[in-house]
Amino acid sequence: MIKIKNLSCGYNKIAVVDNISTDISECSFIGIIGKNGAGKTTLLKSLSGLLKPYSGNIFINGTDIYKMKRNLLAKKLSFLPQNMPIDFPFIVKDFIMFGRFPHMNFFKYALKEDYKKIEEIMDFTETKEFAERSILELSGGERQKVLIAQTLAQETDIIAFDEPTSHLDIGSQSSIFRLLRILNIEHKKTIITTIHDLNAAGEFCSNLILMDKGTIFKSGTPTEVLNYKDIETVYNTTVVVKTNPVSNKPVVIPVFSDNK
Numbered sequence: 632m633i634k635i636k637n638l639s640c641g642y643n644k645i646a647v648v649d650n651i652s653t654d655i656s657e658c659s660f661i662g663i664i665g666k667n668g669a670g671k672t673t674l675l676k677s678l679s680g681l682l683k684p685y686s687g688n689i690f691i692n693g694t695d696i697y698k699m700k701r702n703l704l705a706k707k708l709s710f711l712p713q714n715m716p717i718d719f720p721f722i723v724k725d726f727i728m729f730g731r732f733p734h735m736n737f738f739k740y741a742l743k744e745d746y747k748k749i750e751e752i753m754d755f756t757e758t759k760e761f762a763e764r765s766i767l768e769l770s771g772g773e774r775q776k777v778l779i780a781q782t783l784a785q786e787t788d789i790i791a792f793d794e795p796t797s798h799l800d801i802g803s804q805s806s807i808f809r810l811l812r813i814l815n816i817e818h819k820k821t822i823i824t825t826i827h828d829l830n831a832a833g834e835f836c837s838n839l840i841l842m843d844k845g846t847i848f849k850s851g852t853p854t855e856v857l858n859y860k861d862i863e864t865v866y867n868t869t870v871v872v873k874t875n876p877v878s879n880k881p882v883v884i885p886v887f888s889d890n891k
Contacts, residue, residue, distance in 0.1 A: 632657040632789070632821060633678070638687035640677045641845075646685060647673040649845040657788075660815040660822045662836035664829060664856075666866055669842040671825040672713065675793050678823065679710035691789070705733040709785040711778055713793040713825075720765035723758060723777050724749060730784025749784060756780040756810065772803030779810065790814065792824040796831070804828070808835045829883040833857050834875070841865060857881040 633655035641647035648670040655661055663671045676682040678689055680696050689696050691707055699707075709730075717726075731745045753759040756776050761769060766777055775795065782790060795811070796804040812835050814820040826832045832839055833853040841849045841856050843865045849856050859872045862883060869886040 632692060634688075634690040635678070636688045636690070638674075638677060638684050638689060640673060640682050640684040640687075642673075644685075647845055648677065648684075650687070651845075651847055652687075653840065653847060653850060655821065655823065658815065658819050658821055660812065660835065660837045661824070662832040662839045662853075663823070663825045663842060664827070664832050664839055665842035665848070669865075670845040671842055672793050673845075674842070675710065675791050675823070675825060679708060679791055680704050681710070702733050705785060705787075707787055708789040708791065709782045709787040710791045711782045711793065711795060713795075713797055715778060717766055717774070720767045722762075723764055723766055723769075724753065724762040726766050726777060727752065727758070727780045727784055730781040733785055748786070752780050752783050756783065770803075772799055772806065775799060775803070775807060776810070779807070783814075788819075789821045789823070792822070794825050794827065796826075796828070804831065811835065829857060829862070833881045833883070834878060853881055857883055 638651045839856040871884045
């Protein structure tokens, strides 16, 4: 579905992502991991068409995304950035409706089918109970579900998330990742997300891309990528990797020490 070929991109003529090439299969759940500053968010921004590359190409089903019209790309791929600022007291159901804009007519007003789609999305994301409330009144976990609902309203086959569970408690994190897994497995969406929690990455993702200094250090299944040698090399810390006896997925345990 997605082919990234010799991609270099960044800011102020400085490459943050350097000559990356990889393929992303349809209906996969991709986790992009790595240290802060490794280029994870920059890669997502370029993939989403928000950051034009210095060189290289990104193709969706054979078409270069930078040769697509913006409204056409918005029907193929949706992107939820990290820490999206919201300062206006939007009513939740109206805020979710903004995601329907790529599908609306020239005058951009909602039709019966748009309202029906929003109802379905609110049911799925469990946001209907606060549909009439201001988004500013919601907790962090509730607001994140509303942001995901708006992203789903675009109705794309590919959904990209930048740290969708950052600053959330462990219960809210688990709820968000279960939601993403349902989207991937039951609704056949291709999910691409940056993620800091290596154990959540190992548990929920079908494949991982481990980035280091703007390049792909390693990619593959969680079992292939989350081994102690590669994690210690990239993160410069000591870890132990075990196997979850329930899911048979890798569990990364950091070994902390005050020895100098």
